[in-house]
Amino acid sequence: MDSISLEALFAILALLICISAYFSSSETGMMALNRYRLRHMVKQNHPGATRVDKLLQRPDRLIGLILIGNNLVNILASAIATIIGQRMFGDAGIAIATGVLTLVVLIFAEVTPKTLAALYPEKIAFPSSIILTPMQKLFAPLVWLVNKFSNGLLRCFGINSQHNGEENLSRDELRTIVHEAGNLIPDRHQEMLVSILDLEQVVVEDIMVPRNEIAGIDINAEWEVIMKQLMQSAHTRILLYRDNVDDAIGFIHARDTLRMILKEQLDKTSLLRSVKDIYFIPEATPLNTQLLKFQRRKERIGLAIDEYGDIQGLVTLEDILEEIVGDFTTSIAPEACDEIHPQEDGSIVIDCGISIRELNKELSWKLPTDGPKTLNGLILEYLEEIPEPHISIRLFGYPLEILEVEKNMVAKVRVFPELYRDEQQKAEG
Incomplete structure (x- = not known):
């Protein structure tokens, strides 16, 4: 050097x-x-x-x-x-x-x-x-x-250096990646992707039409009544039953009904011959599983049953698709009235048959979804009794006024979003 x-x-x-x-x-x-x-x-x-x-x-x-x-x-x-x-x-x-x-x-x-x-x-x-x-x-x-x-x-130290650690992503990590994609993925597409990831956490019971709201036809009724119901039906597939939904027979397609009317062959017997077998679905089935089952069986509609085999509601392929892409309608009838009704004074009147998941989605609330599926059920579970009208409660931090009680059910409540937001701001301040 x-x-x-x-x-x-x-x-x-x-x-x-x-x-x-x-x-x-x-x-x-x-x-x-x-x-x-x-x-x-x-x-x-x-x-x-x-x-x-x-x-x-x-x-x-x-x-x-x-x-x-x-x-x-x-x-x-x-x-x-x-x-x-x-x-x-x-x-x-x-x-x-x-x-x-x-x-x-x-x-x-x-x-x-x-x-x-x-x-x-x-x-x-x-x-x-x-x-x-x-x-x-x-x-x-x-x-x-x-x-x-x-x-x-x-x-x-018990470490294998040749283990390259497969970087498999969890559902929550995938959700984070989708949200952080920014402008690479449009907001609407991000919502759809996240909805697909969430299908596994949602079961048929969460989205089914409750049995008391199933639109069906009693085959034991007068023929004029049956014809009127067929003509005014808003659905392409109609449930036929005897006396009550528990004794369901099957589904009739509106196309088959129209064909029989044109051939002037429509009566109770022909209706019963045209019914399709009922597809029964356990109400605890996750939506991602049920979506695949609908696809494999070439079915679009089924009745949800509980562990005892009793009919609890109705679920369609459309209901599951709406969980992914959002609400849409293929019905020939006008859209049903919303269950959330904003008032001029800033309050909101809510029909208590609304599902907790839909309520959380519409109002950005955080009510628990692991218990009762409807707002009525959540209120009854919280109070542990059937309340009287015109009393106020605080349900998981949300102030509610019970307006109507019908048939042992809470029918309508009024909520005050501004009051809740003010209280939240004070608590954070």
Whole structure:
């Protein structure tokens, strides 16, 4: 080293710092890559992504290679800096060189290149893989030796270094990714994707039409009554039963009814011959499962039953699709009246037959959904008795006034959103 000029030593030191910066940025760039974007680019046959993906298949070898190179360069740079310091300042130059080199390495070979690589991992990792790939083959024996000791140490702690940790995403993580997609996915599409993820958490009981609201026809009624119901029906599939829904016979399609009318063959006997068998569905079936069952069985409608086999409600394919894409109607009848009625004074009158899930969705509330399915059921469970009209309660923080009670059910309540918001703001303040 004594024969090398001071200028040459400074040049070598600068080169070593640049090489150290390369290794530092390569390490951060490789580790900061979005693995799902990388897999997509590999499928698109991107050459840089393909090289990086092969390197990342064994991260222990990649990190070993980078750290070996980085440490060799840094140690050599430290030795050269010490020589430069001694030549310029004597024995005191060792301390000066150590302090200056630490600052220079920290700024130019660590913080700056790693920050740049974290911000632009693909721009750093892909070109870097061109050099790292042959280096991995060249230094394979040394990397193998270092990893042998390192992996042995990890095994002492019960860690398998060859386990590459499949990065399977949970439903909540997928939901977060969808929400953070920003302008890449339109808001409406984000809502649909999240709704699909939530299907597993929703069961048939949550969306079914309750049995007391099922529109059907009693085949034992007078023929004039039956004809009137057929003509005024808002549904393409109509349930036929004897006396009550518990004695359901089957579904009749409006198309079949029209065909019999045109042929002048419509009577009770022909109606009974045209009914389709009932498809019974356990009310606890998750919606994602039921959607697949509808598809496999080529069905569009069924009756939900409880654990005792009693009919509890009716569910259709449309009901499940609305959970994904939002409300729509294919009915020939006008849309049903909403169950939420805003008033001029700012309050809201709510029909208590509304489901808790729909109420939460419409008013952005957070009422519990793991118990009763309707607002009426939630109020009765909370009070543990049938209330009198015109009393006020606070239901999970929401102030309600009970307006009507009919047939042992809470029929209508009035809520005061402004009052609730004011109280929330005071509590947060």
